Amino acid sequence: MATNAGGLRFIRYGSLHGSVLGVEVVLPDGQVLDLMSQMRKDNTGYDLKQLFIGSEGTLGVITKVSILCPLKLKHQTVALLSLQSYDHLLRIYDKIRRQLSEYLTSFEMMDAASLDAVVTNLEQSHPLGSHNEFYAMIELSANDKDHMESRLSQVIEELMSEQLISDGTYANDDNHNRFLKLKSYRERIAEGLLRDGYSYKYDISLPLNVFYEIVEVMRERLKDTDCLKVVGYGHIGDCNLHLNITSKAFDKRIKTTIEPFLYEYVAKHKGSISAEHGLGLMKNSYLKYSKPVEAIALMKQIKKLFDPKNTLNPNKVLPND
Amino acid sequence: MATNAGGLRFIRYGSLHGSVLGVEVVLPDGQVLDLMSQMRKDNTGYDLKQLFIGSEGTLGVITKVSILCPLKLKHQTVALLSLQSYDHLLRIYDKIRRQLSEYLTSFEMMDAASLDAVVTNLEQSHPLGSHNEFYAMIELSANDKDHMESRLSQVIEELMSEQLISDGTYANDDNHNRFLKLKSYRERIAEGLLRDGYSYKYDISLPLNVFYEIVEVMRERLKDTDCLKVVGYGHIGDCNLHLNITSKAFDKRIKTTIEPFLYEYVAKHKGSISAEHGLGLMKNSYLKYSKPVEAIALMKQIKKLFDPKNTLNPNKVLPND
The missing domain is CATH 3.30.70.2190 (Alpha-Beta Plaits)
Structure with missing residues (x-):
């Protein structure tokens, strides 16, 4: 919920933003926010629960969830x-x-x-x-x-x-x-890729016309490094590519050849630098490649509104000032 | 978009919160917030677009939308x-x-x-x-x-x-x-109901076990008034009931027999007092029947954050202080 996990069947069942019916959240000041519901339709006020989906625990701690479960097909x-x-x-x-x-x-x-x-x-x-x-x-x-x-x-x-x-x-x-x-x-x-030694893992969204091109571009870019494999796999229906690169051990030169070039490429094509796994601590400074400055400024104000003392996951998601 | 309209096929295609991919919004200070995207998956930062869906024009003016369209079946x-x-x-x-x-x-x-x-x-x-x-x-x-x-x-x-x-x-x-x-x-x-003269229209969500009970309860409650019809129809799959009551002309006694009793009934069963059509100017004071005080307080702070001068739709959605 707090990471907005997707998965293989996203193409059929869609996003948690559409299927979560209600949440209970403990706010940073200890207040319990009861947004639980079993109703699919409710247009009364702002849909606050949406803010917690994918917020990576920075706005509140989700303690209950009500979710719409599709019937399993036989x-x-x-x-x-x-x-x-x-x-x-x-x-x-x-x-x-x-x-x-x-x-x-x-x-x-x-x-x-x-x-x-x-x-x-x-x-x-x-x-x-x-x-x-x-x-x-x-x-x-x-x-x-x-x-x-x-x-x-x-x-x-x-x-x-x-x-x-x-x-x-x-x-x-x-x-x-x-x-x-x-x-x-x-x-x-x-699991197979990890047997090579080290795996540089990227989880991006890109329009389908350039979806696989980035794998080829990256292969060309890395051809003079000690990388072993540059592979692409993922969810075509969701434009979600797992670009993985392997080497025997972690190699700083490989990493700097990949980044920030990859993020600039994704930004140029209006993709997302983190389709599924969020930004966490490692990628928070890269938010600018997916969101304009005005949006980042608003996100910071929202974080401040919910968590004025910056108690919850202080260095996750949003870039440090 | 700003009203989060649902419709008859909600049961199959779900909520706009799941199918809107991106928006462009003009904020109250004139700033353009570009949250446009054609990607289904993007977990970078808070999903700000969700706040505008169903905000009834109180947080910003939506000027562009990118939406996922299902293929039409033949x-x-x-x-x-x-x-x-x-x-x-x-x-x-x-x-x-x-x-x-x-x-x-x-x-x-x-x-x-x-x-x-x-x-x-x-x-x-x-x-x-x-x-x-x-x-x-x-x-x-x-x-x-x-x-x-x-x-x-x-x-x-x-x-x-x-x-x-x-x-x-x-x-x-x-x-x-x-x-x-x-x-x-x-x-x-x-259209048929309007031929009776005046139609008191309610658009509520209720759990299916009490979904139709409210129609019978209301019929009993209104039996000594001049009402003509008490009818129930709607979207079973979404727990969304259209409760409509008619009379020859508007009758204040009928209205006060319906409200706030109906809203209290809905609140008791954890339904929504406005499943589809929002709160607008007429129902903003009833938000308390669907949302707890903590949530309403947060909504007011969000409105203040986005629109400190209270420029956009000032008396809609949120109750007046």
Whole structure:
């Protein structure tokens, strides 16, 4: 809640700003602010609870939450598709969200280097047998499994005949082990990368037209350093890229080659320098790359209004003066 | 945006707090606050745009909006079902949202008096031929019409055999006139009620277990007044009831019999006294029925922070001191 965590199914279920119904918050002066509610609709006064979502504990301590839970759909199917280019990835994303929108619960991408971090570093068999440049991992959910799978097969056949995908496989949760195994190729990327030694992790939002370009730009920029891998994976549906760079050990030269260049690139394209994980202590000075000075000034005034003695998480989120 | 309007399809597409991506706002001092973004994920600093959604123009003037638009599904079907009791309505709501959740875009209820306001006051034929106590109007949307309609028929058959519904009809947008005509029985209720003369309109949120009870309580309370109709209709999926009361002309006695009793009832059940239409000038003094004093005090401080000279909509939303 205080970090506004997103996750793989954000594309389907959206932001906590839309699904949190109420909160109870202890303010810095010890006052309990009761904003609890089970109502979806309430247009009385300012929606104060929104300020605490993603405030990283700097405005109050959330002690209760009321949240709207979607009904769980009975069946899940995961498909892994392999493709030759990022352009093909965008084209299949467009097609899949148009044709399977009722079912789509996640649409993840990973590049060859991401999958390789799992296959090579974690000594796993390749999920498709043949290598390719990009992979899309799609999760569909429905109450009516047969119809969902027949629609999926139909769309996969069309993508094959249009030569947009080269290979693919899918698994449903009837065969739970196979289903979890297939999903693990996406889920274990971060773990695989850590086996290289050190991982420089960035979690950014970028418009889809430059979403993968930054990975290529960064690869070129880092080619004369001792970095091992520059990989890109993440949530295509949310424009949320995990850009990860590895080296044997932490290397200051690599870090200064990445930053602040990366943040300037993100700012130029009106993305977000922290899509999911917030700013915390490490990135608070970079807020200017995502928000204009007027907004930062207002945020500081709001912090002062809620927490005049600067008691809660004093050096997080907002830049020091 | 500034009123945080909801509407019939809120159940499917949710709140503006979840779907607005960015805003540009002119602050009371003339400063332009650029919070525009096309990114769904951005966890950098406090989410200031949320404060302007539903602030009814008291904190700033919204001059640009970036909003996430869902893809339109190709086909719509509307079903009107008639039922004997509010308890049956809750049971069919539960069943329909479990079995047809992929398709459900709205779930509306109206009582006999609501439908009568259209049929009698607007001289329309009864949509089902036979009268009943309650009506549910359900809109489903999908890309695959045949499958959606076969699933709907199956659920309707089950509801019939369990004697939860007495009668029903449906129309899809292949036959656009019939489709619009069927929808009009829900959409024209407010217009029908106005033909009585004067309409006291309330737009409240209440938990579903007491959602319709307030209509019956109010009917009993008003039985010795000159009121003509006490009707309840609205968005079951969002716990949002339109309680409307009519009389030939405005009658102060009717109004004082309704208020503040109604607001006290809503507060007791932790509902909202204004689910959709905000507080404006008329209801600002009633904010205390939906929000605790600590929250109102914070709202006043936020208003002062954004608008120290009290320039924008000075007597709206917040109670006067």
